[in-house]
Amino acid sequence: MTDEGGAAKTDGKETEIDIPISVPADGAATGAEGAGAAAAPAEGAATESAADGAPAAPAETPADGAADPAAPAAPAEAPASGGDVSADASADPSAPAAPAGSAETPVDPAEPGAPAAPADGPAETPAAEDKVDDTGTGEAKPETDKVGDGGKTDDPKPPGEEEPKDSLLCVGLDPHKSELEEDSAEGAFRFCQRIIEETKDHAAAFKPNAAFFEVYGAAGWEALQRTLQLIPAEIPIVLDAKRGDIGSTSEAYASSAFQTLRCDSVTASPYLGGDGLQPFLKDASRGVWVLCKTSNPGSQDVQALELPNGEPLYLHVAKLCCGTWAKEHQNAGLVVGATDVEAMQKIRSALPDVWFLSPGIGAQGGDLPKALSAGLRSDGLGILLPISRGISRAESPKQMAETFRVEINSHRVDAPLELGRVETEVKHGGSTDSKDATACHAFEASSTLLDFGKSAGPGPAAKRPSSKLCAAWRCCGGGKGNWLRNSARELGVIGDFQSGLEAIPDPSLRSALEDWAQKMNLHVQELRTFMDGAAEPPVPPLPGTLEEETRAQVTEEELQSVRDIGRQLASHRTGRTTDAEEWTDPEESAKEVEELRRVRRQIRYIFGGMLQSLPEAGTLRVEPWLKE
Numbered sequence: 132m133t134d135e136g137g138a139a140k141t142d143g144k145e146t147e148i149d150i151p152i153s154v155p156a157d158g159a160a161t162g163a164e165g166a167g168a169a170a171a172p173a174e175g176a177a178t179e180s181a182a183d184g185a186p187a188a189p190a191e192t193p194a195d196g197a198a199d200p201a202a203p204a205a206p207a208e209a210p211a212s213g214g215d216v217s218a219d220a221s222a223d224p225s226a227p228a229a230p231a232g233s234a235e236t237p238v239d240p241a242e243p244g245a246p247a248a249p250a251d252g253p254a255e256t257p258a259a260e261d262k263v264d265d266t267g268t269g270e271a272k273p274e275t276d277k278v279g280d281g282g283k284t285d286d287p288k289p290p291g292e293e294e295p296k297d298s299l300l301c302v303g304l305d306p307h308k309s310e311l312e313e314d315s316a317e318g319a320f321r322f323c324q325r326i327i328e329e330t331k332d333h334a335a336a337f338k339p340n341a342a343f344f345e346v347y348g349a350a351g352w353e354a355l356q357r358t359l360q361l362i363p364a365e366i367p368i369v370l371d372a373k374r375g376d377i378g379s380t381s382e383a384y385a386s387s388a389f390q391t392l393r394c395d396s397v398t399a400s401p402y403l404g405g406d407g408l409q410p411f412l413k414d415a416s417r418g419v420w421v422l423c424k425t426s427n428p429g430s431q432d433v434q435a436l437e438l439p440n441g442e443p444l445y446l447h448v449a450k451l452c453c454g455t456w457a458k459e460h461q462n463a464g465l466v467v468g469a470t471d472v473e474a475m476q477k478i479r480s481a482l483p484d485v486w487f488l489s490p491g492i493g494a495q496g497g498d499l500p501k502a503l504s505a506g507l508r509s510d511g512l513g514i515l516l517p518i519s520r521g522i523s524r525a526e527s528p529k530q531m532a533e534t535f536r537v538e539i540n541s542h543r544v545d546a547p548l549e550l551g552r553v554e555t556e557v558k559h560g561g562s563t564d565s566k567d568a569t570a571c572h573a574f575e576a577s578s579t580l581l582d583f584g585k586s587a588g589p590g591p592a593a594k595r596p597s598s599k600l601c602a603a604w605r606c607c608g609g610g611k612g613n614w615l616r617n618s619a620r621e622l623g624v625i626g627d628f629q630s631g632l633e634a635i636p637d638p639s640l641r642s643a644l645e646d647w648a649q650k651m652n653l654h655v656q657e658l659r660t661f662m663d664g665a666a667e668p669p670v671p672p673l674p675g676t677l678e679e680e681t682r683a684q685v686t687e688e689e690l691q692s693v694r695d696i697g698r699q700l701a702s703h704r705t706g707r708t709t710d711a712e713e714w715t716d717p718e719e720s721a722k723e724v725e726e727l728r729r730v731r732r733q734i735r736y737i738f739g740g741m742l743q744s745l746p747e748a749g750t751l752r753v754e755p756w757l758k759e
């Protein structure tokens with residue numbers, strides 16, 4: 132699932148894909164959405180019976196489902212109204228669709244190309260005509276009819292104009308028997324109907340777990356199919372079925388998940404190897420979430436085994452999967468439980484762009500802030516957080532979904548800085564200078580912004596370099612209203628350019644950074660005036676005009692100056708000077724010196740011969756010329 136995974140279309144709307152199966156919609160989250168932070172889950176709890184991590188979600192008893200502490204039964208009558216949830220098509224690159232993300236090819240956070248897994252955008256679904264009739268009626272159901280009301284929305288917006296969902300929350304649909312009003316397939320269906328209806332405005336994706344339907348036999352399977360049809364067409368579906376078998380059997384599993392059930396992505400086990408996953412991976416418009424480091428305590432038993440090279444098995448799986456098996460379409464994401472922050476960090480360091488599906492928040496006790504800090508990509512995306520009981524068992528699933536979404540988003544603001552700190556820690560071999568890291572992060576963000584700004588512009592999301600950051604810069608030159616708002620919102624992520632600069636000891640570097648920060652803050656201010664409606668964004672210059680050329684030149688110059696600052700900053704970080712020679716890799720320079728010596732020998736040989744043959748040769752002194 133890479134952000135570049137291409138445009139994904141669902142229901143006629145284009146979105147950029149980042150991940151394999153449609154992911155969360157738009158990027159940037161600002162804490163401003165509502166504060167209400169949900170209480171952070173108990174730290175470190177990784178057992179199911181541990182503290183309940185969800186804001187106010189009841190802790191789970193060991194035996195799932197059985198002794199459920201008075202879980203409020205879900206009223207079953209909620210009508211399935213259509214989805215008016217819109218996937219972010221504009222700013223985001225990353226709507227979850229399929230997991231994306233390649234191992235070795237870091238996708239540009241800001242953009243481009245999130246790992247094929249949860250793609251930054253809904254994965255394409257097959258055309259309606261191609262769909263297999265799964266209704267038993269003999270009629271193929273058009274994709275838009277996935278929504279309970281026939282796919283209609285109250286206020287349909289033209290493609291590209293939808294409001295961003297701005298969520299990384301994946302609502303789990305796990306109809307535990309103990310939570311049903313009626314222990315039957317119909318009871319399971321009604322439970323899901325209510326959850327979908329109440330949470331769809333906050334869900335970046337839905338994740339039904341097949342087990343809870345299969346338990347009711349044929350009627351349960353039918354309930355699953357009916358449930359899937361209630362999910363608004365623009366919200367991607369992660370089928371949690373943990374498939375994977377020998378290739379020929381996986382073909383049937385893949386066909387069941389993608390054609391029969393029309394899900395956008397599916398969870399699968401890596402332990403049968405690449406051939407067992409290929410049937411799921413071969414369709415670029417679908418995604419696979421490969422079980423990498425699961426959220427249960429027993430994941431330590433096998434997944435964490437240490438390989439001879441010192442690497443845990445899960446890390447090897449992650450690299451193999453995203454770097455080799457899913458290389459072609461980058462449509463694999465990784466299931467990395469939010470209960471193991473260390474594993475999240477390790478995998479994130481190795482695979483900066485891959486999407487994670489990270490269950491474990493809520494009933495399993497995962498620590499949300501820590502998980503986000505460890506797993507978010509530097510663009511504030513890259514994780515889908517599936518939460519089932521933490522939402523379904525709340526008195527109001529609707530409110531709980533909102534609380535989770537807001538809570539998650541509030542951490543997305545800080546996480547990149549925190550990531551920067553972690554990176555710096557690594558680079559410094561353990562010593563931490565978080566202020567310095569803050570500056571580094573800010574620099575990186577701005578440099579990305581400039582890079583993307585150069586090619587950004589209004590137009591179909593899939594054609595833009597995706598990213599929120601790009602919009603931020605260039606939107607001064609004329610994004611559409613929606614895009615502009617998104618951009619400005621996204622600036623919340625990188626808005627405080629000043630922070631930490633006073634900690635830079637080198638006065639010239641500090642002053643360069645301050646100049647740059649001032650400039651970036653002016654852009655932020657300008658964007659805010661557009662956002663407030665106090666000013667209209669300027670009409671973008673026509674391509675090829677003098678104004679356009681001047682703008683391009685200014686951008687190029689600024690880009691250069693930001694790069695210079697970057698070099699200084701890196702120099703400050705590493706303790707090396709910016710002197711070009713000292714930056715040279717010693718091995719490389721040894722090779723270069725050797726090559727120069729070889730060339731010099733040749734010159735000496737050729738010219739020496741020529742000179743010797745000249746009549747004046749006897750009076751010429753060649754050696755000094757040929758000395759170093």
Ligand SMILES: O=c1ccn([C@@H]2O[C@H](COP(=O)(O)O)[C@@H](O)[C@H]2O)c(=O)[nH]1
Pocket residue numbers: 303305340371424425426427466468490491492493494495517518519520521
């Ligand atoms: O590592 C994994 C993989 C999958 N799951 C599934 O996610 C949900 C979690 O439910 P909660 O109620 O939010 O704990 C459930 O369907 C699991 O089977 C997981 O938990 N961990």
